[in-house]
Every structure is written in C-alpha cells, then in structure tokens.
Amino acid sequence: xxxxxxxxxxxxxxxxxxxxxxxxxxxxxxxxxxxxxxxxxxxxxxxxxxxxxxxxxxxxxxxxxxxxxxxxxxxxxxxxxxxxxxxxxxxxxxxxxxxxxxxxxxxxxxxxxxxxxxxxxxxxxxxxxxxxxxxxxxxxxxxxxx
Numbered sequence: 001x002x003x004x005x006x007x008x009x010x011x012x013x014x015x016x017x018x019x020x021x022x023x024x025x026x027x028x029x030x031x032x033x034x035x036x037x038x039x040x041x042x043x044x045x046x047x048x049x050x051x052x053x054x055x056x057x058x059x060x061x062x063x064x065x066x067x068x069x070x071x072x073x074x075x076x077x078x079x080x081x082x083x084x085x086x087x088x089x090x091x092x093x094x095x096x097x098x099x100x101x102x103x104x105x106x107x108x109x110x111x112x113x114x115x116x117x118x119x120x121x122x123x124x125x126x127x128x129x130x131x132x133x134x135x136x137x138x139x140x141x142x143x144x145x146x
Contacts, residue, residue: 001039010047017047025063026050027071056090058082095140103137 003014012020020026026046029037039047050063058066062082069079107114110129117123131137 001044003037003039006039006044006047009044010051012047012051020047020050020063023060023064024067025060027067053086056086057093058086062086099137099139103131106136 003017006012006017007014017026021029026043029039029043032038046067050067053063053066066079066082069075069082114123114129123129135143
C-alpha cells in the first residue's frame with residue numbers, strides 16, 4: 001500500500017508519515033523494488049496505534065521511546081508501563097471531563113430556577129448555590145480530604 005492510501009485510511013498527512021518515520025515514532029517502512037515505501041498491514045497497525053496514543057496525549061518523545069523499545073524486541077515491561085501510565089492519565093482526563101459535563105448539565109437543568117431566584121432576591125452574591133461543596137462536582141482528592 002502506498003503513502004497516499006495510508007494517509008487516507010489513518011488520517012495522517014504524507015508529511016507526518018515521513019516525519020514520524022524519520023524521527024523513529026514509526027518503524028522504518030520497507031521499500032518496493034522501485035524504492036517506494038510499501039506499507040504492510042503491520043505498518044498500518046503501528047501507525048494506527050501511534051495515532052491513538054498521540055490522540056490520548058502521549059508526547060512525541062514517549063512515542064519514540066515506545067517504538068524503539070518495540071524495535072529492539074526487549075523491555076516489554078517498559079512498553080507496557082508506558083501504555084499503563086497513559087491510560088491512567090486518560091482516565092483522569094475522562095473523569096474531569098465527566099465532572100465538568102455533569103456541572104454543565106446541572107447548570108442547564110437549574111438555569112431558569114436559578115435566574116428566577118436572583119431576580120426575586122431570594123439569591124444574591126453572598127447567598128448562592130455552593131457548587132464547590134456539592135459532592136457530585138468534587139474531584140476525588142477533594143472528596144478524600146473532607
């Protein structure tokens with residue numbers, strides 16, 4: 001498969017594919033008899049994994065390290081640790097996103113009631129809903145410290 005086809009399938013530009021190969025994010029791609037890159041299914045798997053890891057927030061340096069460990073065929077625990085560490089980071093981001101989503105949903109659900117209370121004088125700047133104290137909006141470390 002050629003680079004244009006891979007670009008269309010994976011969503012990386014040809015320049016990105018060349019750059020990632022040059023810096024070691026993806027392993028070297030075998031060439032055909034004319035010297036053109038010939039992407040094989042395993043190459044596409046590796047490029048797809050790279051895209052997912054990049055989308056999950058893995059740095060270029062970590063991607064290079066992960067790729068080098070794979071190419072050496074050694075230190076599988078280190079490779080797995082990179083994946084586990086990034087999974088933890090992603091889980092934390094997802095929890096933060098869920099908490100933020102829940103807060104937005106709460107604000108939408110209570111919007112009319114909330115604004116009506118301000119208009120009627122029932123609520124003012126000193127007498128408001130204390131969002132930071134509501135258990136559903138606390139971060140895990142806030143929940144454990146109280």
